[in-house]
Amino acid sequence: MSIKKHFTNWKPPSHKALQITSQDDLITDKIIDVVDKYYYKNVRCNNSGYETPITLYERGSRINDDKNNPNAKYEIHNFGCSWTYGWCLEQKDSFPHLLIEDDIASFNYGAGRTGLDYAVKKVSEVYEKRNHRENRNFIYVITIPHTFRRMFIEDSGMARRSIEKPTAALINEYNHYLYFLHHYEMLNRLVGKDRIIWGTWDNEVPENKLDIFFELHDLASDDRHPGLESHKIYAEKIKNVIKERNLFK
């Protein structure tokens, strides 16, 4: 008998057929529902199906800043974690605010405990919404958090802002570095490296991939996050890169 006969009604073998799982449907409606809510709405579902927004901000969103001139010619969009947000600081003391000028609006998308993948997701939303493919009046400042952070959903369906350290430790360094590299290169290639300023506070990120480093010169009230002086110095570094690259001319 020809082998082809066996495959007349062929379809990709299910996990059940491969004896990997006990179910045929690999992506169930529940999986789609949980992931879509997490991805598009920043909502997590707990074990009893109750939905709650994922906590990203200490004192509410800081995306827009009252000081921004709505008619500013140029835009700086800042992405990262609590260090970008300015945890334990007033908004006016965070480095994104310190970048604002008459002709330059600055937006703060910092979200606590998130990783680079969340930042890249936010970048893609901003890129599309503000039509940055056509309007090349922007700069993205991306401050990379710990590279092991990644969006993660537990077996129960509970979504996390990022993977917990003990779970992250179960994934080897190769896959963490690959995850970082894929996001880094996707942005450079699809948006344009000239439009991105790459920073970090994690000294495990390879130096040759970075433009600036967010150094800790002083501490905020929680003794963990950068204080006023650190934000000020980081803002100056960003301004210097903008000047050197002649980005707003």
Add this chain to the structure above:
Amino acid sequence: MSSKKETYSNKVHHNVDKFYYDNHRVRKSGKPQALNIYQNNNGKLEGGRQHDPIYNNENVGRQIYTFGCSWTYGWDLEQTQTFTHLLGDENTAVHNYGAGGTGLDFAVKTLSEVYMPESRRQIFIITVPHFFRRTWFDDDGVILRAWQVKEQTDINEYNNYYNFLHNYELLNRFVGRDKIIWGTWDMDLPKDKFDVFFERIDYTDDGLHPGPKSHKQYANRIKEIYESKR
């Protein structure tokens, strides 16, 4: 003398960079080897079908790039029988970036290598393989075969589906949904994310891959889609 930490990091970076930038797997012995993504590549990345034998004029108004796995490559078929080639004509150049055994993340990586943001002539056709395929390294820094990752790791379906969705949305948002035609042959993925389905109505000699009729049908469906968008 470098510290143990530095040495480790360098090996991590080396193995990952070899994959990401050169499409090579570094074996446990440290020896690099080309990924076996093209048929009869002899360990050298030979056999790629990026250059079409007939429809390869870089100056014509439509440049079609196809991405996916062996179904896009046209495993066990001549290049002129593949759906990519069948999309070509005097006004359309075609570039087949199909790579056997790979997943969507590999397609996204490859697309980012050829993408020209300023171009208005590029059209991308992405045929998504099994959603759970992905690039994954074992603890020795050797890349697993993408289709075996599910069996060899315990990544749950939530995270596999998230991985698909993230790559899918990033391309739509950065490149533009209007520039991409999404196809698949995996029936697990939500249909509302796709424009076209790659049906297997005949087989190649291996009894696994789509044959000439399937490719022809798929090419005709794709043509209908981009003609309707004009």
